[in-house]
Amino acid sequence: MLAASHEPSATRVSGDAEWAMLAPLLPQILPQKKRTRPCAWTKRASIDGILYQLKNGCNWEDLPKDFPRYSTVYWHYKQWRAAGVIEALMLTLHEKVREQVKKKPKWTTLIIIDSQAVKHTCNASVASKGFCFYKATNGIKRHLAVDTLGFPCFTHCTKASLSDDAGLIEMLTLNIDYFKLKPVNLPKTTILLDHGYHIDYLIEALEQVYPQIMTKIRFELATKPSKQEKAAQGKAGFVPAVARWVIERSNAWMERCKSLVKNFERTLAHATTKINLCFVRLMLKRLAAPS
Structure with missing residues (x-):
């Protein structure tokens, strides 16, 4: 089954403009993964699920059905948190936001x-x-x-x-x-x-x-x-x-x-990661907003 068919629809958090800003950064930041069977869900779908949980405060198990399974979404979040991906993404987006306003x-x-x-x-x-x-x-x-x-x-x-x-x-x-x-x-x-x-x-x-x-x-x-x-x-x-x-x-x-x-x-480290993720979401919106 094609991954594209699994894209969340009504509950999608990241819009097309935001994804266009984020997608080129992921290969530079995500850790190299061993060659395994391709995932049935796209990274965009998992990121949408992570941001949905952050914004709405629901339990991971209560994610809407048009997202990937909660275990899949949480697995990606846990792996990226442990690898420092979310903090690195926040710092990268911060530099881009400052460049956008000529700083x-x-x-x-x-x-x-x-x-x-x-x-x-x-x-x-x-x-x-x-x-x-x-x-x-x-x-x-x-x-x-x-x-x-x-x-x-x-x-x-x-x-x-x-x-x-x-x-x-x-x-x-x-x-x-x-x-x-x-x-x-x-x-x-x-x-x-x-x-x-x-x-x-x-x-x-x-x-x-x-x-x-x-x-x-x-x-x-x-x-x-x-x-x-x-x-x-x-x-x-x-x-x-x-x-x-x-x-x-x-x-x-x-x-x-x-x-x-x-x-x-x-843990305190996990609490810090949630703060970083919040500002990742806000900066993506700022970068994707029409000028």
């Missing part, structure tokens, strides 16, 4: 970092659970580092009990090669933080990992309007800070996927 594909001059505490569900593992006293949340923390477009340069998940400072240090340490490879002739990258972070502590910890890091980056606290300044502007309550609203919007984008409203994943 440098890799080296951004501003990175905005924030964390979001997310509640656990009964599916999640006890080993990845922690309690955040500041947010009164029992679960995990999602750490995001985004550019001015709101798309992530780095993502990382920790227990909610870990402080924002420690989570940021973990995230930048895991991605320290990004800063080591940055050319010295480029301007320093400004890392914009809110007032929950402690810059002196961050600098001391990161210089132990990479002594020259402060020649490549500089930390800056976001301006926070006082009550008097808000009153003078005729505003009250929450007022978006300059540039900080970008990462708040990124957090809101994630919550449009029902799989990310709470943490359903058993």
